[in-house]
Amino acid sequence: MIADEIRRLAAEQGAVILAHNYERPEVQDVADFLGDSLELAIRAKETTADVIVFCGVDFMAETAKILNPGRKVILPVQDATCPLAEALTPEMVREARASHPGAAVVLYVNSTAECKAEADITCTSANAVDVVRSLAEDVVLFGPDANLAHFVQQHLPEKQIVPLPPEGHCPLHVRFSLADVEAGHARGDTVVCHPECNPDVQAASDLVASTGGMVREAPHHAAWTVLTEEAMTYRLSCLYPEAAFHPVEGAECEDMKKIRLEDVLHALRTGEYEVQVEATIAARARHAIERMIALPR
Ligand code: CIZ
Structure with a gap:
């Protein structure tokens, strides 16, 4: 069976398979660890495996690579992306920072490595309120999800949360x-x-x-x-x-559904597709991600 072959190859190569909660059931079943992006980021940081096969979308695999510059991180399909992450560019973050002097920049992990490099700290949906609460700044530029920004604002009325961009959203x-x-x-x-x-x-x-x-x-x-x-x-x-x-019937994220068991097997057999993040970007993004991970949970 394909799942048995995946497990055999993973053991032979010292690879760990991480999968997001939104992955296909059969992909969840072959994973060593399941979780949200925070849990998977922590697993990626703690693992001693030589190879990380990341079943998720590109920004999640990038986060694993940023935290593990010396390890090989593989995303089994190349075009598993996130439209929400693509709604924000580093230029938009720099412009917003310039027009809000003294504000903190908090970026949801659903953002590109280049944007994370511009952030003071990252957050996930699990810890967004705690991350913003931990900051000394009263004004917080928060992106790219405007609905998550609204959720944080509801919990922290004492802060001014500025969504960046104003209407970033997850299409699903x-x-x-x-x-x-x-x-x-x-x-x-x-x-x-x-x-x-x-x-x-x-x-x-x-x-x-x-x-x-x-x-x-x-x-x-x-x-x-x-x-x-x-x-x-x-x-x-x-x-x-x-x-x-x-x-809800039909509530599918097409990007999360791109990875099939065949792709996981192909990834283990060929090493494709290795995730790369440019070293200077990775170092700056790592600072923002590690600051989030270091917060008390
Ligand atoms: O943070 C994540 O992993 C996402 C995208 C959703 C969630 O709530 O886990």
Whole structure:
């Protein structure tokens, strides 16, 4: 079986397979570690493996490479990207900084390495509020997800959160609507949405949580409607088989679905596609990522 061959090759090569919670179920099943981007960034930093096969999208694999400059990091398909990350350029960050002197720059990990190099600190959806709270600055330029910026602003009214760009969004998460929340409630479910969802969906949901937050909260609920990538319900169902997790039909991130088992096998057989990040960019981005990881959890 292909999964057995993947595990055999990974063991032979001393490779670790990291997979995001949004990956296909069969890819989740062959991974050594599953998690959100924060958990995977920490795993990538702690691993002693020579090779990291990263099943996710490009900014996540770049983060693993930035934290492990001496290790080989492989992204099994080349075009698994993130439209949200591409909405922000380093020039936009530099211009915003110049027009807001004294403001801090916090970038969601869903951003390119070049943008991270311009940030004071990075964050994930799991720790965005804690990261911003930890800063001395009252004004925070926050990008590229404007809905996550809104979520942080709701929790920290004492800060001024300036979204950068003003309307950056995840094309999948903004598709969830109040009708999805109502459908979940009509079924008698607790409705949980991701903070990348629109503000009206956040306000109507029972809980707003990152995928890591969903994993931690799920044991307290018998039935959930889950407003995020549908593969998350596979992860939750494996962890808590006695509970019911309902995705919204068709809630797929096409980039997260690009990696198939065949690609993971190809990656282990050929070493393709190795992730490279230019050394000066990597050093500056590493500073922002490590500052996030060093915060108390
Ligand atoms: O931070 C991540 O990994 C993403 C993209 C979503 C989440 O909530 O885990």
